[in-house]
Amino acid sequence: MLVIGREDVQKAITMRDAIEAIKRGFILFSQRKAVVPLRVPIKLRENTILFMPGALLEDKSVGVKAVSVCPGNPERGLPLINAVVLLIDGETGRPQALIDGNIITTIRTGAAGGAAAEILARRDSKIALIIGAGVQGRIQLEALKTVRDIELAYVYDINDRKAEKYASEMAERLNTEVKAVKDYEKIISEADIIVTATTSKDPVLKGNLLKKGAHINAIGSYTPEMKELDVDTFSRASIIAVDSKDAVLEEAGEIIEALRRGIIREDALIELGEILSNTELGRKDESEITVFKTVGIAVEDIVVGKLVYERALEKGIGVEVKNFL
Structure with a gap:
């Protein structure tokens, strides 16, 4: 399994790369070639943990983003929001990558806005x-x-x-x-x-x-x-x-x-x-x-995360965890 941090994500892809990936993700979603259930929230007192699962059927790619929002974290010197994206091989069920979900969220949301502006503005x-x-x-x-x-x-x-x-x-x-x-x-x-x-x-x-x-x-x-x-x-x-x-x-x-x-x-x-x-x-x-x-929606995290994973393999970046399972 490959662990990909913030800096390596930014090295792996450009904004144009992300926009093209997002376009494909939205098309697959609207063609019902992606499975994206509504997000699952869990409340732990003042904290919220969100789970966003999804799958690309043609690619046999599965992923889930876990996002935590903890209002007390800034006082602890910790980020308010933390997130990770887990990619899973839909063919074998084996975990492929664990990626910094904060930067994935930032990039994919930006790319969604870019894709919309490109087609509508x-x-x-x-x-x-x-x-x-x-x-x-x-x-x-x-x-x-x-x-x-x-x-x-x-x-x-x-x-x-x-x-x-x-x-x-x-x-x-x-x-x-x-x-x-x-x-x-x-x-x-x-x-x-x-x-x-x-x-x-x-x-x-x-x-x-x-x-x-x-x-x-x-x-x-x-x-x-x-x-x-x-x-x-x-x-x-x-x-x-x-x-x-x-x-x-x-x-x-x-x-x-x-x-x-x-x-x-x-x-x-x-x-x-x-x-x-x-x-x-x-x-x-x-x-x-x-x-x-x-x-x-989770399809955005999966298509961008999948592209980051593929480019990371090509460029030899990220940290490989051997014998994880």
């Missing part, structure tokens, strides 16, 4: 607005730069210093102009692509401010209580793409709210894998507003 998109200057805010901009020629990115965070640091570091990292803003609502009408990467329980994006032709990647919310987008965003959207219909109906607060209020119907939701399989289902003209809502 206008090709001439130049200006991005990132709401939330955390880890996902960073990787989302990297993914957007991979698929579109972003010339200017604005970033907002409730922590001004965090936004300023983001702007400085990401401008240097991506060789792109990045500006921190305090009143991001003034920027919404200017942005071609907007990313929401927060855990807010109140909408951070007002749909009535969106310019025609805008694309939104809603990345942050993953529980029924969280809502990043308001109902006006959905009422104006021509396309509402999701990673998994079943998952967002259970876990995406803004989708649940829009359905409850009769703003949209379930048949308005289309899985991104369906659009990737048939581009005629995507953007029809330059004035359409498009939305991609993701809560994260």
Whole structure:
């Protein structure tokens, strides 16, 4: 079995590699060639442990990501979130790899946003607005730069210093102009692509401010209580793409709210894998507003984890544990 840490994951693949892997994963999922049960949560007092299993039927690849969220960890000097991805050979049942799940989650979520923007955002998109200057805010901009020629990115965070640091570091990292803003609502009408990467329980994006032709990647919310987008965003959207219909109906607060209020119907939701399989289902003209809502599904971890494992073998990186079983 191969153990692959954070640095080796980053050596193994590029963002473009991850985006292509994610596209394939979404297509297989929508074609029912992947088995992805809903995540299994276990509560241990204030701690939450999530198990996300899945399998790629054609590849005979099986995987499970275990994620722990422990609010008391920062006081212990430990990370709030810890995760690992276990890959299993579906033919033999033997474990193949144990991979740092934090970096896999970061990369695959960024790649999902990149895949959505590549198929749905206008090709001439130049200006991005990132709401939330955390880890996902960073990787989302990297993914957007991979698929579109972003010339200017604005970033907002409730922590001004965090936004300023983001702007400085990401401008240097991506060789792109990045500006921190305090009143991001003034920027919404200017942005071609907007990313929401927060855990807010109140909408951070007002749909009535969106310019025609805008694309939104809603990345942050993953529980029924969280809502990043308001109902006006959905009422104006021509396309509402999701990673998994079943998952967002259970876990995406803004989708649940829009359905409850009769703003949209379930048949308005289309899985991104369906659009990737048939581009005629995507953007029809330059004035359409498009939305991609993701809560994260295990197929993303498996396709990216599998690619990391294969590239690690090719490059001779990672730590091999012999005679594990």
